[in-house]
Ligand SMILES: Cc1cc2nc3c(=O)[nH]c(=O)nc-3n(C[C@H](O)[C@H](O)[C@H](O)COP(=O)(O)OP(=O)(O)OC[C@H]3O[C@@H](n4cnc5c(N)ncnc54)[C@H](O)[C@@H]3O)c2cc1C
């Protein structure tokens with residue numbers, strides 16, 4: 022059996038989770054086995070999981086599991102993992118608390134940051150990104166049970182409707198499982214896609230001179246529904262919030278489109294973004310190193326080019342809508 | 344509170360990565376090794392701040408690695424760690440590393456084990472949670488703020504799409520990232536003092552690796568940028584639609 026952790030946020034499943042299911046379903050097919058999705062906490066409607074290939078849905082609706090706890094969630098996963106040969110997570114913050122715990126507990130080899138299907142022709146090799154996006158490694162998992170944490174946006178969504186029979190299960194929790202108390206939760210404004218999952222990203226660097234100039238970046242992003250990012254000095258100077266910082270010491274992203282405005286393209290910045298499928302660079306310096314990593318480039322002053330690009334994209338969007 | 348900080352060495356961030364031996368090994372020629380930035384800037388500096396404020400009693404360092412790990416450990420001592428231990432093992436995977444650290448932490452009863460969010464070589468982000476599992480303690484990943492509050496830790500941590508403030512009992516393992524502290528530079532006094540601080544070497548405990556890196560590859564080189572005239576942004580829109588097919 023292939024087991025996929027189907028993380029929910031107040032009863033909904035994110036695209037990255039459905040991507041993990043699509044990936045798991047593909048592996049289940051290759052191995053000639055079934056796929057089960059595991060849902061923890063109260064959740065009214067799990068039917069979407071069947072659409073992405075879940076033969077079975079293992080649901081523990083204990084309200085004590087509504088909030089993430091790495092220990093409790095690991096216990097729950099371990100409880101249903103006996104029959105599983107491959108266990109899959111979407112590689113996000115919660116997975117980073119659970120997948121390694123489960124790996125140590127079950128003595129099951131873990132590959133995090135996976136970006137492709139396992140190669141089972143000779144062993145069980147999973148391709149992952151290493152050296153912060155500067156290279157890839159093929160990791161052979163030598164244990165019977167295998168755990169993979171899949172990078173968001175690396176595989177895509179594939180519908181594969183299955184029965185999705187719901188089975189409930191219980192897990193005994195002890196006080197240590199719920200010992201972490203949540204005092205406050207702040208989520209970033211809900212209307213844009215979070216950076217790791219975003220397909221379109223518009224990013225600004227020090228070339229924009231100051232936070233007061235971000236309007237042109239925001240307008241461009243809003244026009245195409247992109248998520249904002251920035252270079253490290255921009256976050257360090259508090260021009261933009263820390264979570265927008267991408268690069269070697271910030272987030273690593275792989276959107277379909279990355280538009281870099283006024284960013285020089287230092288190797289540490291590229292490390293976080295060079296897996297983007299298409300890179301557009303707007304920089305007034307024709308020698309900026311970023312042009313070497315770009316697919317499309319405009320040499321020019323951002324303050325002139327970006328508003329023009331936004332207008333052109335608005336007309337394009339309007340034409341498409343008709 | 345006694346704090347153990349896990350530190351590892353990583354190639355300098357400007358390193359151009361290359362492989363040898365038929366792409367099965369990192370080419371280490373000319374690589375400058377640095378303290379993994381997350382371990383240094385966030386985990387270690389925050390631990391030192393907690394000691395300076397009196398909230399922590401000791402800051403010890405641990406690294407699993409060969410003798411070539413010692414320069415970065417001396418640097419960590421120069422920043423202000425009290426003492427360091429090197430587990431003499433060129434580990435094959437995160438699990439082997441975690442097993443060594445958990446073994447040492449158990450014997451020496453630390454209240455808090457701090458590690459970085461991830462190592463910038465393998466980017467696994469696994470060692471911390473594995474240590475927590477092996478010690479059967481709490482684990483907090485991607486913390487951006489850490490304070491000691493009696494027998495508990497008060498933390499901010501990143502969650503998917505936001506931030507959470509939590510209270511966590513000790514003992515606990517915490518993975519640290521940006522926000523927690525500001526980078527420091529060791530001063531002359533620190534560098535001198537580090538020379539005489541204890542750096543003990545211990546032999547590893549038995550633990551099998553669960554995975555093995557078989558081979559590596561570099562991303563395909565970009566074929567060359569297509570430059571578009573600044574006065575013709577419409578061309579870029581067309582290319583993004585027709586050629587790149589991303590809008
Ligand atoms: C250990 C370490 C880790 C690091 N990690 C990261 C990381 O994770 N992420 C990261 O981003 N950086 C990181 N850095 C920093 C990195 O080395 C660069 O300093 C940084 O990326 C530069 O940011 P920038 O491109 O915004 O600014 P700059 O290098 O100052 O570049 C600004 C660019 O804007 C252009 N420009 C200026 N005016 C205009 C205009 N009007 N119109 C158009 N273009 C204009 C300039 O030509 C220039 O290319 C790290 C550094 C170290 C040492």
Ligand SMILES: Nc1ncnc2c1ncn2[C@@H]1O[C@H](COP(=O)(O)O)[C@@H](O)[C@H]1O
Nearest residue numbers: 349351407458459461462467468469470
């Ligand atoms: N060999 C090692 N010795 C000591 N600590 C390590 C070692 N490898 C990783 N760590 C710690 O674990 C964190 C996560 O590493 P990783 O799981 O390899 O991404 C690092 O930031 C370090 O704090």
